[in-house]
Amino acid sequence: MWSGRSRALLRVWELWPAGVPGRRLLSCNAASQARSNSPGCWNCGVPGAPGLGDGFFCPQCRALQPPDRARDYFSLMDCNRSFRVDTTKLQRRYQELQRLVHPDFFSQRSQTEKDFSEKHSTLVNDAYKTLLAPLSRGLYLVS
Structure with a gap:
């Protein structure tokens, strides 16, 4: 019934922050x-x-x-808590998350959502940079 591409688009659409009628203003x-x-x-x-x-x-x-600051980078990036990380999967997850929370997609939203978007995007960037480089990944694992 649904092709692989259609399912992927549907999955992204369900996660995408859609405007909801009747949503009250802050x-x-x-x-x-x-x-x-x-x-x-x-x-x-x-x-x-x-x-x-x-x-x-x-x-x-x-x-x-609001972002969960207590969430560890491995769970955020959907990786096993290990020194060995699939960097291709890590890059795909990074791009997926940035498509969800990047501030450019929240320009027409409330200031609160804009602020949360910035914080989420920063957290995703930090997690990606930390887990991508072996040295920083190792230091993160030890800490």
Whole structure:
């Protein structure tokens, strides 16, 4: 029914931050709550939203969530926690994540989502650079 390319596009589309009708705008109070570590989505209030789904977007309203700074680089880049890393797979994952969270894709979004996008993108860049180079990867494993 679906070709491989169609399935891949559908999979990306499901992860892509789509605008949702009826999504409420942020008030000043909501924006300040967004920066705190609340247990739910900062935009729609769904409890436990940041831990659900893909971890980047709320499964209910598809708003970009704050990055999890405690998440290690290996799990973020979907690699085994080992010195040996498939650099081709690492590069594909890096490109996939940047297509999801790069700030250029959030220029028409709220300031909160723009800020989260910058933080996510920086985290992905740091993870990629660290895991790509054997020396920095080894030092990261030891730390």
